[in-house]
Amino acid sequence: MRTLPIAVTALAATLTLTLTACGGDDDGSGGDKKTGGEKKTSSSTACPADKLTQEVVASEAPAAGDTGTVSVTLTNGSGADCTLKGFPTVELNAGTTSWAVAPEKSAEPEKLTVKQDETAGFTITYVRGPAGDTEKGAAATTVKCELPGADGELSFAWKYGEVALKSASKPDASVTPLQRTGD
Secondary structure (H helix, E strand, O other): OOHHHHHHHHHHHHHHHHHHHOOOOOOOOOOOOOOOOOOOOOOOEEOOHHHEEEEEEEEOOOOOOOEEEEEEEEEEOOOOOEEEOOOOEEEEEEOOEEEEEEEOOOOOOOOEEEOOOOEEEEEEEEEEOOOOOOOOEEOOOEEEEEOOOOOOOEEEEOOOOOEEEEEOOEEOEEEOOOEEOOO
């Protein structure tokens, strides 16, 4: 009698290991997943900044201490597939002063292949600073962004109020990794 439960347990463990080693069936569809592009050599390269159009949409923080977001959507107009992976380098600027925006700590970037006319983007989250207090708020006028692995930069006007400062060189803001947007 004792050999039957051990045999069943061993069989269950073997099946579990086999399914895990084969990738399992995480979506619950019951079928094998096949992706057409896994064995193909990819010819796409990093998305060139000068071939991306951008759209900036903000949910502005209304008062000091409130949190706001600025979402940047990038559309591939390069005529070919390109890739994005990682965090954009984002810098708030006011004349000769600049503040680097930190990557969001809990976010994990993924590699994106962006086809012609497809979109990807990122979001800047910030805390509004007090108006006119240069020790507590960064009065940014421009945002400059560089994409990982790509030449060139993107920029847009910052018109969402002062950004609170954690220290003289560190804004109370973060940026998400590049991610797929749209449908």
